[in-house]
Amino acid sequence: MTLINSPLNSDTKLKSAIEAIAPKIDPSVLDELCRWTRTKNLKWVSDINGQNAYYLMGDLSVAKDLDSDDYRRNWSSEAKVTTGEKNRPSERLAGKGLKLEGDKLANFKKLYEQQNGVSLGRINSLCVGNFLHAYSYLVQGSSQVAKGFQTLGSVAIETSVKKEIEESSHVIExxxxxxxxxxxxxxxxxxxxxxxxxxxFNPGSHRRWDFVERLPRVIKVYELKAHTLSEQEVKTTLVNKKYIELAIEKYPNKSIEFIFTSPKGINWEAKSYIEEVNKDAKKLYPGAKVKVSFIDLQSITERVVNNIVDNSPIESHFWLKKKLETEFTATVAQRTISKLNSSISEAYQTGRLIKKTKVDNVTPILKLKNAKAA
Known part of the structure; x- marks a missing residue:
């Protein structure tokens, strides 16, 4: 029997299962969940399509150095019903928790044994939770495991990951x-x-590129991420989704540059993998000229800002600076704003821009009042 969730490949499989439904999950969160899953020997089950990750909530209770019934008694939907209290902690757990019985339990037990090589034995019911519910439970309380998870900020992670699941798989932030x-x-x-x-590659379906730039000699296809770009995300985009092959089909006889971009940079593994792809590009994409790269989103937006500055009167630059400082804070770097501010200051010093005086502002009003008095 091949164990899908064996210790040897548990991290890779767990990441793939979760990223299949939450492709934009924060890599640091995923790494931390994998680490605790591995060190505490937590077993999990994916669905029949190899997606998601469901944990036994009783196992998580033990991992937190608590009684195995802690989740069931204090956090499950069953606990909410029996206590009759309002605002139970269970209402604050993200993700989805389930109490399995009957046929659903039987199907889960089969998957569990197939993937972990261990039988759950004769049980009549079982509390399980998807990876988000499991994580949310782990960050609660004061045990050492919970404290470890809390260092990442349970509220922030709960919000961000839940958002990723609720959004479609390709809608950017x-x-x-x-x-x-x-x-x-x-x-x-x-x-x-x-x-x-x-x-x-999947008849009857389509893909969506985040944005495209068509130039005379090259087509640039951009993939936008909100967080640090990971190796798994690069592989998912290029290998699983086959975005470069689709670009070659869409734009025959054109050079293709596939550009990953993010305001949070790229990790070492992703950068190394991109270098490997470029090295083997002729073999991977025969007959096509292909390049893969990463550009910081702030670099892209600085290019856009420079274009606006070059094609607009100097008098509008102060307005643009205010817009950048108040409405484009997630995409534009402070350095870009500072450079624009320096340009405006220089324009005032050289006389290209002239500051309006208070007298200039009130003169029309004074003249109007004098006219009425006359």
Whole structure:
């Protein structure tokens, strides 16, 4: 029997199962969950499609150095019913917790034995939770395990991961998307957002690129992430989703540059993997000229800001600076704003910009009053 969740490949399998439904999950959170799963020998089960990760909540109670019934008594839906109290802690647990019985329990037991090589024996019911519910439970309380998870900030992670699950698998973070689209609208930069393409590898379905830039000699396809880019995300995009192959089909006889971008940078593993792809590009994509790269989102937005500055009168630059400071804080770097501010200051010093005096502002009003008096 091949154990899907064996210790040897548990981290890889767990990450793949979770990223299949939450592709934008914070890598640091995923790494921490994998570490605790491994060190505490926590077993989990994916669904029949190899997606999600369901934990035995009783096992998590023990992992927290608590009684095995702690979750059932204090956090499960059953506890909520029997206590009759309002605002139970269970209402604050993210994710989905389930009490399995009957056929559902039988199916789960089969999956559990297939994936872990261990039988759950004769039990009549079982409390399980998906990875988000399991994580949310682990960060509660004062045990050593809980304290370890709390260092990441349970509320922040609960909110961010839940958001990823609720959003579709390809919708980029709304704030980044909105800010980038609006900023580009003020410029002459030719980005086209949310470009839909037919997924020829999965008949009857389609994919959406975050944004595309068509230049005379090269097509640039951009993949936007809100957090630090991980190796798994690069692999998912290039290997599983086959975005480069689709770009080659969409734009035949064109050079393709696939660009990952994020305001939070890229980790070492992802950078190394991209270098490997570029090294083997001719073999991976025969007959096509392909390059994969990573560009900080702030670098892209500085390019856009420079374009706006170059194509607008100096008098509008102070207005642009205010917009950047108040409405584009998630995408534009402080350095870009500082450079614009320096440019404005220089324009005042050289006389290209002239400050209006208070007298200039009130003169029309004074003249109007004098006219009425006359």
């Amino acid at each position: 709304p704030d980044l998307q909105k800010q980038l689209i609006e900023l580009v609208a003020y410029s002459n930069v030719g980005f086209k957002f949310e470009v839909a393409i037919l997924d020829t």
